Amino acid sequence: MLRVLQYAAREDHKDADCFVAAMLSHGEEGEIYGVDEAIPIDMLTSPFKGTNCLSLVGKPKIFIIQACRGTDLDHGVDKADSDEGAPVDEVDAVSVQRVPVEADFLMCYSVVKGYFSWRNSSKGSWFIQCLCRALELFSGKLEFTRLLTRVNKMVAYEFESNAVKQYMTRKKQIPCISSMLTKDLYLSAKH
Secondary structure, three states: OHHHHHHHHHOOOOOOOOEEEEEEOOEEOOEEEOOOOEEEHHHHHHHHOOOOOHHHOOOOEEEEEEOOOOOEOEOOOOOOOOOOOOOOOOOOOOOOOOOOOOOOEEEEEOOOOOEOOOEEOOOEEHHHHHHHHHHHHHOOOOOHHHHHHHHHHHHHHHOOOOOOOHHHOOOEOOOEEEEOOOOOOOOOOOO
């Protein structure tokens, strides 16, 4: 996995609009399991930093990670219906001369830090199911971080564990988005 990403980072991305890597495995906080060892996620993303991958400077680098980030179980909480607030105005991007080396990364985790990430034995990961559905429904229509917010809602409200072990039944999950993007991102077919 590390070797593949290091190779990808050395490629010339001048004709690419963004870079996307999806990793589906087991993991713990800060690590994802490869074939024979746990690899720190930072080690997988660092080849794409601005100082290491010049052809992706100023371009989105999206990492989709389906893996546990711990062993805690989300027991959920009941919520009463209420009015939702008005949307917050978006801030326009500002043109800059120098770009931080960590800029334009978008980390899409299947679950928040410390928690177990659920999957259905026949349909697969809750997060990946919802991400695929949201891409089919909203790609090119919604800005990508807004699309990911829809994914969060789908996972949070449409899924609940149903396990043989009672202590693992009726558990919930919420994905985690960590954005360092400096501009809006719309995914659509390239013509």
